[in-house]
Amino acid sequence: MRHVVNFGLLFAFVALAATGVMAFVLPFSTVTARVHIVSGVAMILLVATHVAGRWSYFKSCAVKKKKSPLTRGTLLAVLGTAVGVVLLAIYALPPASWLVDQSYEARNRAQIVRASSLAGVEDVGARARLIVRDSETHAGMQLSVHMNFRAEDGSGSINSGSSDLVPAVAVWAETTNGTMIETLYLDQSLAFAEKVEWNGSLTQRDHILPIWRHRYTSISGVAPTGEVDATTGATDTHRFALDPYLVAGAGNKFVVCVEINPAGNAVEGSAGNSKASIQDAEPSLLYTALVKVDSGQRYKILELTAYGTPGKGQLKYDLAKVAGAKGVVDLLLCKLEGSTLPPGDKRDDR
Numbered sequence: 001m002r003h004v005v006n007f008g009l010l011f012a013f014v015a016l017a018a019t020g021v022m023a024f025v026l027p028f029s030t031v032t033a034r035v036h037i038v039s040g041v042a043m044i045l046l047v048a049t050h051v052a053g054r055w056s057y058f059k060s061c062a063v064k065k066k067k068s069p070l071t072r073g074t075l076l077a078v079l080g081t082a083v084g085v086v087l088l089a090i091y092a093l094p095p096a097s098w099l100v101d102q103s104y105e106a107r108n109r110a111q112i113v114r115a116s117s118l119a120g121v122e123d124v125g126a127r128a129r130l131i132v133r134d135s136e137t138h139a140g141m142q143l144s145v146h147m148n149f150r151a152e153d154g155s156g157s158i159n160s161g162s163s164d165l166v167p168a169v170a171v172w173a174e175t176t177n178g179t180m181i182e183t184l185y186l187d188q189s190l191a192f193a194e195k196v197e198w199n200g201s202l203t204q205r206d207h208i209l210p211i212w213r214h215r216y217t218s219i220s221g222v223a224p225t226g227e228v229d230a231t232t233g234a235t236d237t238h239r240f241a242l243d244p245y246l247v248a249g250a251g252n253k254f255v256v257c258v259e260i261n262p263a264g265n266a267v268e269g270s271a272g273n274s275k276a277s278i279q280d281a282e283p284s285l286l287y288t289a290l291v292k293v294d295s296g297q298r299y300k301i302l303e304l305t306a307y308g309t310p311g312k313g314q315l316k317y318d319l320a321k322v323a324g325a326k327g328v329v330d331l332l333l334c335k336l337e338g339s340t341l342p343p344g345d346k347r348d349d350r
Helices: 002-025 030-053 055-062 072-090 096-100 210-220 275-281 319-328
Strands: 119-125 128-133 141-149 168-174 180-186 195-198 201-204 253-261 284-292 299-301 303-308 329-338
Touching: 002 030, 030 055, 072 096, 119 180, 128 180, 141 168, 141 180, 141 253, 168 210, 180 210, 210 253, 210 284, 210 303, 253 329, 284 299, 284 319, 284 329, 303 319, 319 329
Parallel strands: none
Antiparallel strands: 119 128, 128 141, 141 329, 168 180, 168 253, 195 201, 253 284, 284 303, 299 329
């Protein structure tokens, strides 16, 4: 049993160390986190087994005896050091804070995009996703966006010969004047760096989802070039969270936006789909729906509104140029549910 525990501790330690290093130097990964957590649980069980088998040793160290292998002062020093290290980490004090500042997450915080903790995503099919945004209060409403994509359009594959790939997607809510309220979902492959691998090339995010990226500048204060835009970012008069809009009886309305980029589709008349021209050839498609919270209409289908050109946040409305890419979407549907209007309030059905 002793050998099993010893080798188990070794393997668990190696897994913890490896995933710890990966979490430090690489973008967040659910796989890395999962392995780290499972290895941690295994380590706890193995350490507990080890301590139980050596209980007499630990007891002799803790109880003052003439033949104790460890002095009381040394034991207290070890315990104090351990507690001190934990406190430095908890309160982000040097040198713990210096170490964390060298991690990938800290060094690239301006590029990393995470949706609200109240937003979740579920793969409900091979080419379908469900985005759900809960309200922070029980009185608020829940917004969900169901996305279903086709493998092919009428002219053939939408993904440069591979119909298994789901298009790059961003989902967000914005005000009726075009100011982003909150990003509800962004593909994880695009969430951790401004330049990502796209169709075999290192590509800027604003060449893949240009409309979302330029809208996002308004709340992040960081332009696609990495420059800080002092004129954007959170202000005292605008809260960049969806919760105030998910309240019935206040006449709230907002726009749900879904931008997709089906790899391999080009704007008609562009340079084509070769790797050398990807950044000039890939349009993104913008689907929108106006949501009036008090209208009583709980379902809204998002409709194709415009397309975006790589590197530019402007909306283009000549949809005939992206006719070949339209077939990627089977259904984009948003739904409001939860709280109802207070008694006596009238619904706005306009």
